[in-house]
Structures are given as C-alpha cells and as structure tokens.
Amino acid sequence: MNRIINDPDHVVEDAIQGYLQAHPDYFTPTDNARVLKYPAAPVSGKVGIVTGGGSGHEPAFLGYVGKNMLDAVAIGEIFSSPTAGAFLDAFKAADGGAGVACLYGNYAGDNMNVKMAMKKAAAAGIAVKTVVANDDVASAPASEIDKRRGVAGEIMMWKVGAAAAAKGYDLDGVIGAAQKAIDSCRSIGVGLSSCTIPAVGKPNFHIDDGKMEIGIGHHGEPGIEVSPIQPASEMAATMLDFILGDMPLAQGDEVAVLVSGLGATPVMELYIYYGEIARRLAARGINVHRRYVGNYFTSLEMMGVTLTIMKLDDELKTLIDMPSQSLGLTQVE
Amino acid sequence: MVEGLVAVIVSHRDVLSEIDGAIGDGDHGINMAKGFTLCGEAMKGKTLSLAQAFDTLSDALMEGIGGSMGPLYGSLFMGMADSVRDKAQLDAPAFLAMLQQGLSELQDISSAGVGDKCLMDTLIPALAAFEQALQRGDDFSGALAQMKQAAADGRDSTRDLVAKIGRASRLGERSRGVLDAGAVSCCLLLTTLAEATERRLQTVAA
Numbered sequence: 001m002n003r004i005i006n007d008p009d010h011v012v013e014d015a016i017q018g019y020l021q022a023h024p025d026y027f028t029p030t031d032n033a034r035v036l037k038y039p040a041a042p043v044s045g046k047v048g049i050v051t052g053g054g055s056g057h058e059p060a061f062l063g064y065v066g067k068n069m070l071d072a073v074a075i076g077e078i079f080s081s082p083t084a085g086a087f088l089d090a091f092k093a094a095d096g097g098a099g100v101a102c103l104y105g106n107y108a109g110d111n112m113n114v115k116m117a118m119k120k121a122a123a124a125g126i127a128v129k130t131v132v133a134n135d136d137v138a139s140a141p142a143s144e145i146d147k148r149r150g151v152a153g154e155i156m157m158w159k160v161g162a163a164a165a166a167k168g169y170d171l172d173g174v175i176g177a178a179q180k181a182i183d184s185c186r187s188i189g190v191g192l193s194s195c196t197i198p199a200v201g202k203p204n205f206h207i208d209d210g211k212m213e214i215g216i217g218h219h220g221e222p223g224i225e226v227s228p229i230q231p232a233s234e235m236a237a238t239m240l241d242f243i244l245g246d247m248p249l250a251q252g253d254e255v256a257v258l259v260s261g262l263g264a265t266p267v268m269e270l271y272i273y274y275g276e277i278a279r280r281l282a283a284r285g286i287n288v289h290r291r292y293v294g295n296y297f298t299s300l301e302m303m304g305v306t307l308t309i310m311k312l313d314d315e316l317k318t319l320i321d322m323p324s325q326s327l328g329l330t331q332v333e
Numbered sequence: 334m335v336e337g338l339v340a341v342i343v344s345h346r347d348v349l350s351e352i353d354g355a356i357g358d359g360d361h362g363i364n365m366a367k368g369f370t371l372c373g374e375a376m377k378g379k380t381l382s383l384a385q386a387f388d389t390l391s392d393a394l395m396e397g398i399g400g401s402m403g404p405l406y407g408s409l410f411m412g413m414a415d416s417v418r419d420k421a422q423l424d425a426p427a428f429l430a431m432l433q434q435g436l437s438e439l440q441d442i443s444s445a446g447v448g449d450k451c452l453m454d455t456l457i458p459a460l461a462a463f464e465q466a467l468q469r470g471d472d473f474s475g476a477l478a479q480m481k482q483a484a485a486d487g488r489d490s491t492r493d494l495v496a497k498i499g500r501a502s503r504l505g506e507r508s509r510g511v512l513d514a515g516a517v518s519c520c521l522l523l524t525t526l527a528e529a530t531e532r533r534l535q536t537v538a539a
Contacts (some may be wrong), residue, residue: 009363078360080398080400081399083395083397084395084399087431108499109401115442169413196357198357200360200363202359204354204359219358219500220358221500221503221504240402
C-alpha cells in the first residue's frame with residue numbers, strides 16, 4: 001500500500017496539523033491536541049454542538065465544524081473513539097452557557113467515553129445532553145433499533161441540530177430536533193473493497209472481484225449479504241428497497257438524499273448512482289427537496305457507496321435549509 | 334509490577350493486533366501498546382507506590398487511547414488503584430479486594446459478562462478461581478496459580494463463543510472459531526500481575 005504519510009502511528013496527529021494549516025478560518029486549536037473548535041465558538045447563550053468519533057472517515061467528523069454547524073469536535077485514533085477527556089474538552093470548548101448537545105454515533109467506545117465525559121462535565125457545571133445516531137438499517141432489525149449503528153445520517157443530524165441551535169432553540173429543543181432528524185433518517189451501504197488502517201498495514205477484510213457486500217458498515221463491519229456486483233441501476237434499486245422496507249414513503253412525501261462515497265469510488269460513479277436513485281424516487285412520486293452527492297463520510301480507501309434518505313416535515317425542511325459553511329458541507333441561499 | 338504490565342503489552346503488540354484482525358479491525362495491539370507505552374514514559378525515573386503506578390496506567394489508558402479499551406481497562410486499573418491506596422502490603426485478601434474493586438469499576442461502564450466473548454471471559458473466572466482457592470485454604474501462591482490457570486482457560490473459552498458485544502457482535506456466527514483479543518490481553522495482564530506478585534512472595538520468603 002503506497003501512502004503519503006510520515007509514520008503510520010502518527011497519521012492522526014499529522015493530519016490535524018495539516019487541517020489547522022490549511023483552514024484557520026474553520027479550525028482553532030484548543031489545549032487538547034485532539035480537540036478542534038470553530039474560531040467563533042463558544043457563542044454566548046447558544047447551545048454548543050459537539051460530536052466526536054474515530055478518524056478515517058474524512059471529512060467526518062472535523063470537516064463539519066463550521067458556521068451553523070459543529071462548534072467543536074473530539075478526534076479519535078483511526079476507527080477508534082476519542083477519549084473521555086477529549087469529549088470533555090470539546091464540551092468545554094463549545095459551551096456558551098446554554099449547554100451542549102453531543103450528537104454522536106452508536107458505537108461501544110463512543111458510548112462509554114461520552115458517558116464518562118458527561119459525568120465530569122456535570123461536575124464542572126456544564127449541561128450536556130446527547131442524541132445517539134442509529135440510521136444504519138443493515139446493522140440490526142427494526143425490533144432492535146437501539147442497537148443500530150450511526151452512519152452518514154449523522155451529518156443530517158448535525159446539520160439540523162446545529163441549525164436549531166443557531167435559531168436560538170434551547171438545549172431540550174436542539175436535542176428534540178436532532179433526535180427527530182436521526183429518527184427520520186435511514187441509511188445503507190454497499191462495499192466493493194476493503195480499507196486498510198495505516199498502522200495495521202494490511203486490508204481489514206476481503207471482498208472478491210466481482211462481488212459486493214450489501215449492508216457493510218463504515219469500519220468494514222460485515223453486511224447482510226455478499227452478492228455478485230450489480231449495475232448501478234440494480235444496486236440503487238436494491239439499496240432503496242432496504243430503506244423503503246424500513247421507512248415507507250408515500251407519494252407526495254418530501255425527502256433529503258445523501259449519497260456518500262466510501263473513499264475510493266470515483267465521484268463520477270456516485271453521480272451515476274444518484275441518477276438512478278433520483279429516477280426511482282421520482283417514479284414513486286417522492287419529492288427530493290435536498291440532495292448531497294460526494295465523499296461525505298468515508299472509510300479510508302474503501303470502495304463503495306452509502307445511501308441516506310431523510311423524510312422531511314416542515315420543521316426539518318426549515319432547519320435543513322438553513323445556510324451553513326463547513327469543509328464537508330456548505331449550503332447557500 | 335506495572336512496569337511488567339507495560340512490557341508484556343508492548344512485546345505482544347503485533348500478536349494482539351493479529352488476533353484482533355480476525356474479527357475486529359486489527360488495532361487492539363497497536364492501541365494497547367500506545368497506552369501502555371505512555372504509562373511507561375510517565376513512570377520513567379519516578380518512585381511510585383503501587384496505587385500511584387496503577388493511577389498512572391489508568392490515566393494513560395483513559396486519556397491516551399480512547400476507543401473501547403481506554404475506558405474499560407482504564408476503569409479496571411482505577412478501581413485497583415483505589416483498592417490498594419492505603420495498603421502497605423499486598424497480601425492475599427488485599428489482592429482479592431484489588432481485583433474485585435477493579436471489576437466493580439469496570440462493571441460501572443459495561444454490562445458485559447461471561448459468554449459475551451470479551452475480556453470478562455478471562456477476568457471473571459480468574460477472580461472467582463482466586464477467591465475459591467483462598468476459601469479452600471490454599472496459600473497466596475497456590476491461589477495465584479489457580480487464577481492464572483482460570484485466566485488461560487477463560488481466554489481459550491472465547492474461541493468457541495459468538496461475540497455478543499462490540500463491533501465483532503455484528504459478525505454473528507462468523508465470530509466463532511477465533512480468540513477474542515481483549516480476553517487475550519486480559520490473560521496476559523493477569524498472568525503478569527500474578528507472576529510479579531509471586532516473585533515478591535519468594536523474595537520475602539528468602
């Protein structure tokens with residue numbers, strides 16, 4: 001594996017330095033080397049929006065720090081939760097006196113570290129509430145929805161939660177909006193090749209040529225089935241069926257669609273795929289209010305794509321339409 | 334004693350990652366070695382009590398590595414540190430209390446138990462074996478030997494288990510047939526603790 005790195009054990013530290021050098025308009029360092037904040041944060045009286053997670057999903061998580069987006073982010077090792085201390089320091093960096101909404105994904109390490117950080121935050125007098133994303137339909141049946149992983153739907157949760165905070169919602173209001181956002185999201189991924197953690201140095205798993213793994217997680221967690229690779233049209237139909245089987249949509253419903261590459265799939269292919277999704281949604285009379293196509297939530301150099309569909313109501317539409325700026329997602333108008 | 338724990342984890346860095354690679358993402362050894370190395374650096378040149386050394390280890394894991402292993406092992410060693418804080422000497426009842434308080438702190442953040450294919454499969458039976466040996470009237474050294482054996486058996490028991498917790502639990506039946514990396518590292522740690530304690534006992538006896 002040919003890479004542009006110095007030391008495989010220091011890729012996260014080195015990448016953070018690059019982000020700071022490249023984008024001082026988005027990132028200010030904090031006393032904790034694993035916590036970056038938006039330069040304007042904290043804003044007095046505004047609920048702080050924080051997330052955190054393992055590295056290797058760029059532009060997630062730090063790429064969503066920005067205006068009307070995240071205030072601070074805790075950065076973990078590759079595919080590994082940030083420490084409790086990093087989450088705590090991110091809470092401190094984001095708290096403008098109105099409390100902090102920690103919006104993160106449902107992984108064992110993140111759950112434990114956030115829980116420990118919240119204990120310390122309470123002792124420090126910072127009010128923190130959480131929403132745990134669980135949008136991946138492939139990771140557990142609907143009867144065990146609280147076991148599902150959070151994947152690219154997290155971006156919609158951050159966007160909505162941050163917009164609510166910017167509009168002046170209080171902490172409970174922000175948490176309510178973010179919870180509604182993730183409850184309205186369903187995602188599924190298809191993997192076409194493995195990723196490699198730099199310090200491990202060899203692929204995490206293997207997918208044969210000509211095969212695809214439906215339901216793969218964005219750390220390469222195994223999916224529901226391995227099948228012969230399908231043309232984009234069938235792949236789109238297969239993935240859409242999984243989502244609509246879990247969250248039925250009716251004619252006239254409005255949605256936001258997020259198509260993310262997993263890191264190594266060319267953007268051209270993501271647009272081929274999006275075209276197929278758009279055609280199928282149109283055929284069902286479902287109106288796509290917003291669409292996002294690109295590498296939004298990746299898995300190192302894994303090939304493949306994830307599809308996220310968010311069902312909108314008036315409140316979610318207003319919040320998701322709010323202009324925002326961040327490296328990963330900038331929205332005007 | 335804690336220096337021994339650092340050494341055993343650092344020297345098993347690649348083996349632990351190799352084991353983790355079968356059903357995890359292959360970084361258990363890398364992350365563990367990172368935390369234990371941080372601890373080794375923090376202890377260098379200092380004379381620390383056992384409680385202070387466990388504190389240093391706990392902080393290095395919780396603040397240095399994150400993931401799942403940071404809070405899990407960080408809590409274990411935090412509990413152990415608290416237990417030995419006022420002890421001048423680590424006799425058998427003190428050793429038992431140390432393990433019990435470590436486990437109790439660990440169970441505050443994790444509901445995992447025996448059979449889940451995780452470090453609890455090593456820790457819980459090892460602690461039980463030590464306690465039972467003492468109840469039977471075995472001496473400290475004999476109880477430590479029982480603990481080591483139970484830790485190894487617990488580790489090996491994970492081979493036939495289906496993971497019920499953590500990322501490997503997504504594999505279902507496919508997680509059967511390989512050891513759990515956390516159970517392996519826990520066995521290394523308990524064995525090293527036992528051996529360091531035995532050496533101290535022998536020194537005292539001599």
